[in-house]
Amino acid sequence: xxxxxxxxxxxxxxxxxxxxxxxxxxxxxxxxxxxxxxxxxxxxxxxxxxxxxxxxxxxxxxxxxxxxxxxxxxxxxxxxxxxxxxxxxxxxxxxxxxxxxxxxxxxxxxxxxxxxxxxxxxxxxxxxxxxxxxxxxxxxxxxxxxxxxxxxxxxxxxxxxxxxxxxxxxxxxxxxxxxxxxxxxxxxxxxxxxxxxxxxxxxxxxxxxxxxxxxxxxxxxxxxxxxxxxxxxxxxxxxxxxxxxxxxxxxxxxxxxxxxxxxxxxxxxxxxxxxxxxxxxxxxxxxxxxxxxxxxxxxxxxxxxxxxxxxxxxxxxxxxxxxx
Numbered sequence: 001x002x003x004x005x006x007x008x009x010x011x012x013x014x015x016x017x018x019x020x021x022x023x024x025x026x027x028x029x030x031x032x033x034x035x036x037x038x039x040x041x042x043x044x045x046x047x048x049x050x051x052x053x054x055x056x057x058x059x060x061x062x063x064x065x066x067x068x069x070x071x072x073x074x075x076x077x078x079x080x081x082x083x084x085x086x087x088x089x090x091x092x093x094x095x096x097x098x099x100x101x102x103x104x105x106x107x108x109x110x111x112x113x114x115x116x117x118x119x120x121x122x123x124x125x126x127x128x129x130x131x132x133x134x135x136x137x138x139x140x141x142x143x144x145x146x147x148x149x150x151x152x153x154x155x156x157x158x159x160x161x162x163x164x165x166x167x168x169x170x171x172x173x174x175x176x177x178x179x180x181x182x183x184x185x186x187x188x189x190x191x192x193x194x195x196x197x198x199x200x201x202x203x204x205x206x207x208x209x210x211x212x213x214x215x216x217x218x219x220x221x222x223x224x225x226x227x228x229x230x231x232x233x234x235x236x237x238x239x240x241x242x243x244x245x246x247x248x249x250x251x252x253x254x255x256x257x258x259x260x261x262x263x264x265x266x267x268x269x270x271x272x273x274x275x276x277x278x279x280x281x282x283x284x285x286x287x288x289x290x291x292x293x294x295x296x297x298x299x300x301x302x303x304x305x306x307x308x309x310x311x312x313x314x315x316x317x318x319x320x321x322x323x324x
Contacts (some may be wrong), residue, residue: 016053017046021165026204027192032097034265035186035254038202040177044169051206052172054164075276080110081232085244085283085293086224087255087271093119095258096221097188097199097265102133102145103250104181105237105294111229112136113236114148115250115293119189119196121218128152129208131187131198133177144178147171149198151208164198166206173205184251188265190258191215217260223252224274225293227281234280239294244284246292253290 045052075082089096098117105113116132130152133145140146151162164173177185188199194214195207225238239250256265267289275283281295 015045017050018053020049020051020167025193026167026207027190027197028263029203030264031095031190031258032186032188032199032256032265034256034267035097035099035188035199036202039183039185040171040180040201042170042201045172046169048169051166051169052175054166054172055174076232080228080230081234082226082228083234083238083277083281084224084226085238085275085277085281085295086222086252086273087283087291088274089221089257089268089271090219091257092217092219092260093221093257094192094217094260094262095119095188095190095265096223096256097186097258098223098255099184099186099253100132100223101184101240101251102177102181103135103240104143104145104178105135105239105241107135107137107143107236109137111227111234111236112138113225113227113238115225115239115252116148116223117187117189118222118224119191119218120220120222121215122154122213124155125220126152126155127213127215128155129189129196129198131189131200131205133185140174140176142176144176145181147173147175147177147200149173149205149208151196153213162208164206164208168200168203168205171200171203171205184253186254188256191218221257223255223271225250225281227297229297233298234277235297237294237296238281239292241294241296243295244282244292249284249292250294251286251290251292253287255289255291 100115107113114134116130118130121127130150134148135145151158190197197207198205227236227238229236242249256267258265269288273283280297284292286292
């Protein structure tokens with residue numbers, strides 16, 4: 001049973017715990033040693049043997065089905081458009097990871113903005129795993145970044161039929177990451193013993209059971225920022241809203257892959273770039289194994305004034321300074 005102090009803290013924070021139902025044998029943690037340790041000062045929220053209860057899917061508004069993932073070409077469908085900027089890798093892989101900065105881009109519903117690491121396989125690469133952060137007011141009811149994991153089957157989101165089995169006592173999909181904006185969060189995926197394991201902030205977050213659909217290796221890994229918008233040209237910010245040429249643009253670092261037969265995630269200097277809406281969003285190599293990305297989309301020019309001297313206003317917004 002939780003101690004009185006722990007129970008009081010959980011109740012005060014509105015945290016509900018449930019028995020851990022995940023696999024007892026997670027992969028070895030040294031797979032993602034290259035990504036470093038924890039940066040989120042989130043203590044265990046639940047007692048040993050239990051995990052935080054994720055918000056039921058019925059309480060979250062669904063996001064629109066994606067137009068083909070982070071690939072070049074027209075990303076528009078009837079419900080809206082997508083744009084991506086990031087890196088791709090095509091080789092036999094068991095996993096992939098990176099550190100990505102948590103940002104708070106300016107987003108208005110029903111648009112969304114996110115950053116993620118993804119694996120893809122199957123016919124036309126329509127089997128997808130994704131993990132990262134997203135700002136989606138339509139889904140969460142606020143403008144804060146939230147931790148998310150996703151599973152796509154044959155190109156369509158699979159939520160209730162593809163439950164995520166949690167294993168972390170302190171982190172849970174759907175939790176707000178706003179207090180850690182600006183931190184560099186380690187995320188990744190590993191295909192292991194018929195499951196897809198998500199790595200977040202130095203520990204195994206949990207896994208999807210892949211069953212008969214489980215591959216031994218996948219064909220594609222992707223690291224990218226994404227925006228969805230219903231009005232063209234888009235005004236939603238990607239990353240932190242700064243263009244990639246800016247030294248303070250949003251970043252991915254330690255971009256790595258777990259090769260077929262490998263036991264550790266390997267950082268490589270550069271990958272195949274993909275930018276679907278150049279001029280609105282862009283990409284720059286930041287360092288070996290890392291890149292800057294993002295942009296404001298398109299903003300209307302401000303009215304001339306002596307105060308602004310005709311300069312456009314800021315296109316993204318920064319989170320408050322974090323407690324140290």
